[in-house]
Amino acid sequence: MKKVYGVKILVTTNDLKEKIIDGLGLEDIELDEIEDDMALFGEDGLGLDSVDAIELTLILEKEFGVKVTNMEESSSIFATPNTLVTYINEYKESSK
C-alpha cells in the first residue's frame, strides 16, 4: 500500500495482484504477468471463472474490508486490476 504522510490510504494494483495470486492459488503466475489493464475474466485475459469471482469477493472483504453485494455492479468493477483497485480505493474513501 502507498503511504501518504505516514497514513495507509491507497491500495496499489500490485497489492491487489499479490492477493489475487495468493487467494486464488495462482502460484505459477508471476506478478508482472498480470497487466494492470488485463481482463480478469474471459478467454483473452487472466481466464478467471465464476467460482474465482466469488472467491475474489471474499478476498476483497477479508483483505481490504471492501464489500461487493451484487453481481450487476461487479461486472464492471472486476473488469481489470485497474478498475478493481479504483473501486477498492473509492470504497475505502467513501466509508471513512
Next chain:
Amino acid sequence: MKIYDMDKKKYLTIQKFDNPTRKVEQLSDVLYHFENDIFKIIYDKSQPALVKYINSLDQDMLKQDDFQFLYFTSGTTGTPTGVYKTKQNSLKQSKALMKTLGDMKFKRVVTTVPFVHIYGVDIGGVMPLDLDLDVYTKENFLPEELAVEAQVEGTLIVTTPIFIKALNRIKKDVKFTNSLFLTATAPVPIEDAKEFKEHYDCSVMQLFASTETGLMGYKQDDESILNTYEGVSIGEDDGMLNISSPLVTQQIIKDKKLQDVIQPFQTEDIVEILDEHRFKLIGRSSNLAKIAGKRISTQQIENIIEMIDGIKSVLIKIKMDDRALKDEILNIYIEGDIELKGKMLREILKEHFGSINIPFKLHNHKKILRNSIGKKIGFE
C-alpha cells in the same frame, strides 16, 4: 410454475429457445421439451472438447425417442459418456427427493446451478415443476445475494458446496431458519456443514448422485452416513459402490457406441456399507479431481501434457485445501527437456475444459518413477 429471471427482474414463460445461452433460457427450454415429451440433448456448451466429441458422433444414433434427455458428462477417464434418461427417471427422482424432505413446505426454489447437467435439470427444474413452485435464478450469484434470498421464508435453495463455504466465510449476521439448502456435485466437509447449521440456523441436505445412477443417497448437516433413497439398492464390489434402482439409466453412449446398462451399475465411489439402507463414502477412484464441482480426470490432463513436445512423463497428485472454494489443487510433476510455463498450460487446458480455471502448481524437471508394470508411482 413460473421462472423468475432475477437479472432482468421479470418472469419468463416456459418456451423453446433455439440456442439457449443464459441460465433462464436453458431452464425454460429444458422444461418446454420435458412438458411436450420432446427428446433433448443436454451438455455444457462452454467445454470445447465436449462439443467436439459430440459433433464427431453419428447424429442419427443420438436421437432415441424412448428417452427424454441425453446428458453428456465428461466421463471418468476424460472420454465423455452419453447418458439417456426417461421422463419417468426424472419424475421418480423428484418423488424420491420430496419424500426425504418430509413435512417441510416450500414456497419457491432459488437455484444457483446451470441447467446443463442432471442436477440442475432434475432438482432445479423438474422437481419445482412437479411441485408447482416458482424457480428464481440468475446468471451469477454472489454469496451476499444468496444470503438475501435464503432469508425469505420457505425457500428451497438448489446449490453447490461452494456457496456453503462462501456463506460460512462471510458469516453474515442473518438466519435462514425456514429455508433449506440442497447441495450436490461434491461433499460438504462435516465441519462446514456444522458451522453453517450453527451460524445460519439452517440445514444443508447433501445429495449423493451421478448422471448414470441418479440420486443414490442423502445426508443432512454434519451426518457422516448416507441414507439411500426409496427404491435404491446398494452393494459393493471390491469396496466400490454399485447401485440398482429405477433411477439408473438404461442406455449409455460409450466409446462412440450405444450400450445397454446392466444393473447393478458399478460406480467408482469407494464406500463402506453399513446396512441395506446406509453407507459411508470413503473416497473415489484416485484419478478424479473435482474442481468447483466439475469432475476432472487427472489421467486426461496427464495425457494432454504428455502430448507437448519435450515432455516425457507427467504425474498429477491432488492436494486438498478445505477452506478454498476450489478445494482441490493439482500438483503437476513433470519430467522432460523443457520447462512448462503456467501460462502455456492454462491456455492448453482452456482448449479442453473451456471456461473453468483449474488451479495447479507446476513442478518441472522431476523424474517420474514407475513400478515394474509401468504404472506411475511417484517422483523424485
